[in-house]
Amino acid sequence: MTQAAPLVALVGNPNAGKSALFNALTGARQKVGNYPGVTVERHSGRIALEDGRPVELVDLPGAYSLDPSSPDERVTRDVVTGRSSFERVPDAMVVVVDAANLDNHLRFALQLIALGRPVVVALNMVDLAERDGLVLDPAVLARELGVPVVPTVAVRKRGLDDLRHQLTAALGAAPPPAPVQDQPDEPLSTLQRRARAIAKAAIVSETPARRWAHWLDAVALHPVVGPLLLVSLLFVMFQAVFTWATVPADMIDAGFKALEGWIASHAPDGFLRSLVTDGLIAGVGAVIVFLPQILILFLFILVLESSGYMVRAAFLMDRLMATVGLSGRAFIPLLSSFACAVPGIMATRTIEDEKDRLTTILIAPLMTCSARWPVYTLIIGAMIPNTPVLPFVRLQGLVMFGLLIIGIAGAYVAALVLRRTVTKGASSGFMMEMPKYQWPRIQDIAIGLWSRALIFLKRAGTIIAATTVVLWLLLSFPKPPEGSGISPVDYSIAGRIGRGIEVVVKPIGFNRDIALALLPAMAAREVAVSAIGTVYAIDNTDGAAGQEALSDRLRGRWSLPTALAFLMWFVFAPQCISTIAVTRRETNGWKWPLFMVGYLFAAAYIMAGITYWLAVAVGL
Numbered sequence: 088m089t090q091a092a093p094l095v096a097l098v099g100n101p102n103a104g105k106s107a108l109f110n111a112l113t114g115a116r117q118k119v120g121n122y123p124g125v126t127v128e129r130h131s132g133r134i135a136l137e138d139g140r141p142v143e144l145v146d147l148p149g150a151y152s153l154d155p156s157s158p159d160e161r162v163t164r165d166v167v168t169g170r171s172s173f174e175r176v177p178d179a180m181v182v183v184v185d186a187a188n189l190d191n192h193l194r195f196a197l198q199l200i201a202l203g204r205p206v207v208v209a210l211n212m213v214d215l216a217e218r219d220g221l222v223l224d225p226a227v228l229a230r231e232l233g234v235p236v237v238p239t240v241a242v243r244k245r246g247l248d249d250l251r252h253q254l255t256a257a258l259g260a261a262p263p264p265a266p267v268q269d270q271p272d273e274p275l276s277t278l279q280r281r282a283r284a285i286a287k288a289a290i291v292s293e294t295p296a297r298r299w300a301h302w303l304d305a306v307a308l309h310p311v312v313g314p315l316l317l318v319s320l321l322f323v324m325f326q327a328v329f330t331w332a333t334v335p336a337d338m339i340d341a342g343f344k345a346l347e348g349w350i351a352s353h354a355p356d357g358f359l360r361s362l363v364t365d366g367l368i369a370g371v372g373a374v375i376v377f378l379p380q381i382l383i384l385f386l387f388i389l390v391l392e393s394s395g396y397m398v399r400a401a402f403l404m405d406r407l408m409a410t411v412g413l414s415g416r417a418f419i420p421l422l423s424s425f426a427c428a429v430p431g432i433m434a435t436r437t438i439e440d441e442k443d444r445l446t447t448i449l450i451a452p453l454m455t456c457s458a459r460w461p462v463y464t465l466i467i468g469a470m471i472p473n474t475p476v477l478p479f480v481r482l483q484g485l486v487m488f489g490l491l492i493i494g495i496a497g498a499y500v501a502a503l504v505l506r507r508t509v510t511k512g513a514s515s516g517f518m519m520e521m522p523k524y525q526w527p528r529i530q531d532i533a534i535g536l537w538s539r540a541l542i543f544l545k546r547a548g549t550i551i552a553a554t555t556v557v558l559w560l561l562l563s564f565p566k567p568p569e570g571s572g573i574s575p576v577d578y579s580i581a582g583r584i585g586r587g588i589e590v591v592v593k594p595i596g597f598n599r600d601i602a603l604a605l606l607p608a609m610a611a612r613e614v615a616v617s618a619i620g621t622v623y624a625i626d627n628t629d630g631a632a633g634q635e636a637l638s639d640r641l642r643g644r645w646s647l648p649t650a651l652a653f654l655m656w657f658v659f660a661p662q663c664i665s666t667i668a669v670t671r672r673e674t675n676g677w678k679w680p681l682f683m684v685g686y687l688f689a690a691a692y693i694m695a696g697i698t699y700w701l702a703v704a705v706g707l
């Protein structure tokens with residue numbers, strides 16, 4: 088019987104550098120196959136030990152632990168625990184860890200060492216660790232782990248001879264391969280604690296910057312402090328949006344008023360003047376006033392993103408998302424949906440599991456996108472008094488924050504229900520690598536803000552301007568007969584359509600103005616604001632009120648329960664043609680976009696109704 092060459096497996100977390108090490112060791116002598124039954128590639132190759140003996144090296148898929156959450160991880164688990172019917176039990180393992188990310192990678196390494204097979208640890212990427220200001224002592228690591236540790240730089244082929252030397256020694260002492268016993272499971276938290284302690288003990292020197300990063304992570308990722316910090320950051324963001332934006336917003340508003348006044352005094356009264364002042368300027372102006380607020384919102388998002396905090400926030404949310412059967416991968420698309428659901432839905436392509444992905448797409452419109460801001464701000468600014476509630480906390484900001492939370496809670500409930508019904512399936516876990524903390528670069532932030540401003544202004548200049556003009560036409564014609572005393576809006580085509588819609592939305596407390604605004608708002612949510620602006624500009628029968636701000640007119644006409652119901656409607660209603668279109672494209676058909684529109688409208692109707700009746704009942 089010919090003795091087969093010993094089998095050595097390269098194991099470790101994803102991105103530890105296993106494949107780089109495999110390539111460095113085997114060169115061109117590799118074979119690529121497939122593990123049977125799964126689409127996981129099997130890379131193997133021959134290498135020679137120090138004494139010339141050949142061994143077969145196999146590059147296993149990266150895994151985070153011995154609890155598999157994907158077919159890749161299952162292959163790795165089965166091979167190293169001797170459960171694979173296809174692969175022999177490895178005679179030895181080279182456990183590859185990333186030196187710059189040691190505490191995370193040691194967790195899996197500890198599990199692998201506990202299996203009791205001969206192990207050599209490749210402390211890889213020491214070049215990157217040193218660049219980051221971290222020097223580790225391999226000897227201390229070896230003592231703590233109880234196995235040889237070899238520093239390597241796979242991409243520069245450094246440490247390979249040493250690795251071969253240790254492997255030869257490990258294989259020489261190897262007992263004959265035996266099926267590996269299942270270990271009593273050590274809880275993840277204990278493993279994590281041990282990994283962290285060992286990683287800490289191995290540090291020779293660390294720059295203050297790295298120590299800072301570690302300290303920051305200890306706070307930002309703390310199970311109690313972390314979520315509190317996240318909520319506080321979001322809260323400050325909302326308060327800032329309200330307080331900082333008032334001055335520039337007032338200036339923009341004054342600019343449009345001046346323009347309107349100038350046209351009114353220079354152009355002859357008539358069709359064209361009304362189109363420009365009541366239609367275009369009233370409508371588009373009502374939306375552009377929100378540019379400062381949207382830019383402040385994006386300023387916060389960009390800073391949090393480029394500082395490296397966002398992925399930490401995603402990590403915190405991961406646990407929460409797992410409770411509704413979503414993977415942590417869903418967090419980034421959902422987070423982008425706070426700016427706009429369209430890029431958010433496109434970003435779901437990184438989610439491999441189809442059911443996970445579909446659920447994420449279906450709940451993405453519930454994240455408070457920037458198009459809702461003008462609507463929220465207008466209604467809140469007009470109807471909610473800005474009384475201080477706590478030091479630094481005012482009622483308006485609090486209500487805004489509440490709406491955002493309701494959207495998230497709605498998405499949470501929706502995901503919970505969807506995952507148990509239409510998108511039923513097993514959920515897959517996910518872990519993320521933390522990027523470095525860094526100071527955001529001013530240029531990057533400036534460019535980011537500039538491009539958002541352009542997108543917003545372009546929307547205002549195209550979709551919003553067009554729907555506003557169409558609405559103006561529908562609102563202006565036909566004209567009521569002279570001296571009939573009928574309001575021109577009621578007499579117009581739009582007024583008649585509005586009455587039809589009003590029948591449907593009256594039970595949830597909506598008035599005629601809202602009914603009129605809902606139809607054009609299907610194109611884009613913020614059109615609701617310009618639509619209301621246009622309605623009031625045309626309906627302005629007593630000329631004296633012409634210069635009155637939109638918010639003052641709202642205060643006169645809307646009851647508080649109606650305003651609250653309207654806000655609630657906007658949390659849920661799927662009023663955005665672009666989102667529906669991108670959902671159709673990403674799900675290859677009309678089934679899911681129609682489902683999404685249906686369930687969101689139903690939710691909007693029910694939630695707005697409940698809000699209205701509750702508000703009336705408590706006497707608001």
Ligand SMILES: Nc1nc2c(ncn2[C@@H]2O[C@H](COP(=O)(O)OP(=O)(O)OP(=O)(O)O)[C@@H](O)[C@H]2O)c(=O)[nH]1
Pocket residue numbers: 099100101102103104105106107108148149150211212213214215239240241242243
């Ligand atoms: N600077 C540096 N880069 C490295 C080193 N080792 C690997 N890399 C790089 O790190 C990245 C990930 O390496 P891979 O070899 O693909 O990692 P892997 O462990 O095979 O990852 P999975 O197959 O996803 O589990 C690649 O871009 C490598 O070029 C190293 O020692 N130093």
Ligand SMILES: [Mg+2]
Pocket residue numbers: 105106107149
């Ligand atoms: Mg690889």
